[in-house]
Amino acid sequence: MGIIAFIIIGLIAGLIARAILPGRQSMGxxxxxxxxxxxxxxxxxxxxxxxxxxxxxxxxxxxxLMSVAGAIVVLLLVGATGRRRIHA
Structure with missing residues (x-):
């Protein structure tokens, strides 16, 4: 797979994963x-x-489909670790 196709599929998978997962993800x-x-x-x-x-x-x-599923897993992991942080 070419790097351009990897970037395009990554963008599409990231957009779909952010749309599927509820909540606010502040990402550019x-x-x-x-x-x-x-x-x-x-x-x-x-x-x-x-x-x-x-x-x-x-x-x-x-x-x-697997890219979107993987991106959802990554979003869930990042969200779970972000909630455990104690803000001083």
């Missing part, structure tokens, strides 16, 4: 793209646990 366009890109990697790793074809970074039909 760059942070949303990075969220989707990290979510794409997490989703790809989760997907590779179920399919053993040896091609982790290839485009798959379910790639966007």
């Amino acid at each position: 366009l760059l942070a949303t793209t990075l969220l989707g890109m990290v979510g794409s990697l997490v989703g790809g790793l989760i997907g590779s646990l179920f399919v053993r074809d040896g091609r982790l970074f290839d485009l798959h039909p379910s790639g966007l």
Whole structure:
């Protein structure tokens, strides 16, 4: 997969994940793209646990769905760690 396709899929996955997850996420366009890109990697790793074809970074039909799922997981993890912080 080319880097441009990775960035575009990351942006789309980040936007969809932020729309699905309730609450206010104060992120700009760059942070949303990075969220989707990290979510794409997490989703790809989760997907590779179920399919053993040896091609982790290839485009798959379910790639966007797993990217969105991975971005939601990342948003939930970031939200959970952010709530535990004690503000002085």
